[in-house]
Amino acid sequence: MDVEIIKNETHWFEAKIDADKALLNWLVEKLNADKSVEFAAYKQDHPILERPQLVVRTKGKKAKDVFMKTLEEATEEVKEFAKTFSTSVKKK
Secondary structure, rough: OOOEEEEEOOOOOEEOOOOOOOHHHHHHHHHHOOOOEEEEEEEOOOOOOOOOOEEEEEOOOOOHHHHHHHHHHHHHHHHHHHHHHHHHHHHO
């Protein structure tokens, strides 16, 4: 997955990310659930010519740190799902 950081300020983080819209929607939902996040969204000017751009604005915490923490939490959720799924498939 290709990531290009566009802006990395204390309370503002933007990055172009080569990711599926479902993944981006999930990350945005998780980011917006964090009380330190004022705004999280992604935009894509053209679906073929441009990569989606994720934007995070925070209060009180560094935006990049909040983004990285959210990624770590999402990774753990996916690992747990894979483990549970694998166990349930083996039982059948």
